[in-house]
Amino acid sequence: MQRSWLLIIALVFVMLALRPVTAAEKVIKMSTTTSTENSGLLDVLLPEFEKDTGIKIKVFAKGTGAAIRDGMDGNVDIIFVHAKAREEQFVADGYGAYRLAVMHNDFIILGPAADPAGIKGMKHGSEALKKIAEAKASFVSRGDDSGTHTKEQALWKATGLPLQTQRTEIVVKGQKKGLTFMYPGGLGEWYLSIGQGMGKTLTFADEKRAYTLADRGTYLEYKYGKQPAVELDILCEGDPLLFNPYGIIPINPKKYPHVKFDLADHFAKWLVSPKVQAIIARYKIQGQQAFYPDAIPEAK
Amino acid sequence: MEFLFDSFFSALLLLWSIDPELVEIVSVSLKVSSTSTIIASLVGVPAGFLIAFREFPGKRMLITILNTLLALPTVVVGLFVYAFISRRGILGVLDLLYTQKAMIIGQVILIIPIITVFTISAISRIDERYRKTAMTLGANALQTAWVIIREARFAIVAAVIAAFGRVIAEVGISMMLGGNAKGFTRNMTTAMALEYDKGEFVLSVALGIVLLTVSFGLNIFFNYVQGRARV
Numbered sequence: 001m002q003r004s005w006l007l008i009i010a011l012v013f014v015m016l017a018l019r020p021v022t023a024a025e026k027v028i029k030m031s032t033t034t035s036t037e038n039s040g041l042l043d044v045l046l047p048e049f050e051k052d053t054g055i056k057i058k059v060f061a062k063g064t065g066a067a068i069r070d071g072m073d074g075n076v077d078i079i080f081v082h083a084k085a086r087e088e089q090f091v092a093d094g095y096g097a098y099r100l101a102v103m104h105n106d107f108i109i110l111g112p113a114a115d116p117a118g119i120k121g122m123k124h125g126s127e128a129l130k131k132i133a134e135a136k137a138s139f140v141s142r143g144d145d146s147g148t149h150t151k152e153q154a155l156w157k158a159t160g161l162p163l164q165t166q167r168t169e170i171v172v173k174g175q176k177k178g179l180t181f182m183y184p185g186g187l188g189e190w191y192l193s194i195g196q197g198m199g200k201t202l203t204f205a206d207e208k209r210a211y212t213l214a215d216r217g218t219y220l221e222y223k224y225g226k227q228p229a230v231e232l233d234i235l236c237e238g239d240p241l242l243f244n245p246y247g248i249i250p251i252n253p254k255k256y257p258h259v260k261f262d263l264a265d266h267f268a269k270w271l272v273s274p275k276v277q278a279i280i281a282r283y284k285i286q287g288q289q290a291f292y293p294d295a296i297p298e299a300k
Numbered sequence: 301m302e303f304l305f306d307s308f309f310s311a312l313l314l315l316w317s318i319d320p321e322l323v324e325i326v327s328v329s330l331k332v333s334s335t336s337t338i339i340a341s342l343v344g345v346p347a348g349f350l351i352a353f354r355e356f357p358g359k360r361m362l363i364t365i366l367n368t369l370l371a372l373p374t375v376v377v378g379l380f381v382y383a384f385i386s387r388r389g390i391l392g393v394l395d396l397l398y399t400q401k402a403m404i405i406g407q408v409i410l411i412i413p414i415i416t417v418f419t420i421s422a423i424s425r426i427d428e429r430y431r432k433t434a435m436t437l438g439a440n441a442l443q444t445a446w447v448i449i450r451e452a453r454f455a456i457v458a459a460v461i462a463a464f465g466r467v468i469a470e471v472g473i474s475m476m477l478g479g480n481a482k483g484f485t486r487n488m489t490t491a492m493a494l495e496y497d498k499g500e501f502v503l504s505v506a507l508g509i510v511l512l513t514v515s516f517g518l519n520i521f522f523n524y525v526q527g528r529a530r531v
Binding site: 062063065066068069070072143144145166168169170171172173174176179181187188189192193194195196204206207208228 | 302502
């Protein structure tokens with residue numbers, strides 16, 4: 001008697017485990033950047049989207065490089081990242097169906113209040129970096145191939161300083177491929193390339209009283225939303241070069257027929273609708289507007 | 301899947317061309333991990349010896365605690381040390397965080413229990429008659445200890461090798477306390493974690509293969525040392 005009960009219970013468990021995902025449950029997978037995730041914006045948008053459409057989104061937050069890689073491998077249905085040139089390349093290569101501009105925020109150069117390189121109030125991001133390099137003041141770089149790292153490299157190029165490159169050769173698909181790493185010198189001395197996410201980079205810079213480049217959203221979160229707060233101040237902001245646009249890209253069903261393009265397409269179009277653009281404009285981190293809608297700029 | 305083959309050839313290419321970045325991270329790994337293994341051995345072997353030979357209240361409890369610490373997660377060690385050496389911690393003024401020294405401190409804490417526990421078990425296995433014989437032959441306490449250690453040396457060396465394997469393969473402490481700064485605290489495991497995060501799977505696995513190659517070389521060396529010691 002007891003054994004048959006056990007058998008029934010075991011069977012129920014097996015059936016629960018093997019139960020197919022019901023057709024009514026619509027789920028898509030999205031890879032995005034840690035900065036999007038850390039900002040808390042998705043916690044507002046995704047429940048709203050589910051309420052509107054019944055579609056659930058599973059989020060995988062990583063660096064932009066890894067998020068794009070997920071898209072190239074067909075691991076996800078859609079990507080939401082911020083490295084415009086690479087996103088356009090991604091679409092041109094046939095991995096992405098299209099790219100829609102969703103919103104932007106901006107990058108800021110942070111540093112300790114003592115400001116040993118004397119960059120406070122400078123208008124141009126690249127000139128500020130140049131002064132930091134000349135003073136050999138500690139600078140913490142994401143160094144992880146993320147959107148922020150891509151932006152930082154563009155700024156170093158704009159300084160006109162002689163940059164150094166390191167090249168590592170590997171084999172990809174039977175062909176030799178070179179991976180290059182660019183830096184302004186002083187590697188491991190004043191230029192600290194740590195290969196970690198935005199939050200860790202802020203903590204690192206705070207610990208070492210160093211300069212760093214960060215997106216405003218993550219900075220606000222770490223400055224006003226965390227205990228203990230990072231003791232870093234905004235020393236340079238407002239340069240158009242410091243602009244940080246976010247794009248949404250559904251994966252191309254011609255490349256990967258298994259992706260749920262219809263649902264992903266639905267989400268992308270929903271993000272740029274007037275209603276959602278207004279939600280984005282209203283979203284605040286510690287009382288400050290964190291993102292500026294790009295699809296419908298007048299949505300204030 | 302095919303990236304695994306690419307990784308294998310990439311590893312060969314990296315080793316063959318003596319890639320300067322590879323040399324850098326391998327030397328950070330070897331320097332930090334061998335230093336921490338040596339320090340931990342200097343603490344762990346005598347500690348294991350004392351615990352094995354002395355009878356004291358709470359001995360069984362202490363051994364149970366040490367056995368539990370074998371499962372110590374690297375992240376816990378990392379956070380524990382972080383609390384002390386962060387700029388806001390009591391040792392903050394020493395500016396230790398995100399240096400190789402910090403990595404060594406964390407790794408030493410991680411493997412002291414391993415070396416101690418294995419030393420205890422190695423020594424407990426030595427026949428009590430060795431000790432008695434040595435003492436009846438007129439050996440003093442130190443000489444007796446030496447006899448026992450000589451008898452247990454293979455098991456003790458095995459403990460040290462296991463501990464070294466643990467630290468050279470760990471990533472949590474190196475990442476949290478070293479900070480993965482390129483050219484300074486980046487070692488093989490944090491480099492692998494980074495390449496994975498960047499989506500460069502080929503390089504990540506290639507580094508893994510290099511790590512195993514380096515460990516293989518070291519183990520051959522240890523084997524040789526043990527073999528010589530036997531003669």
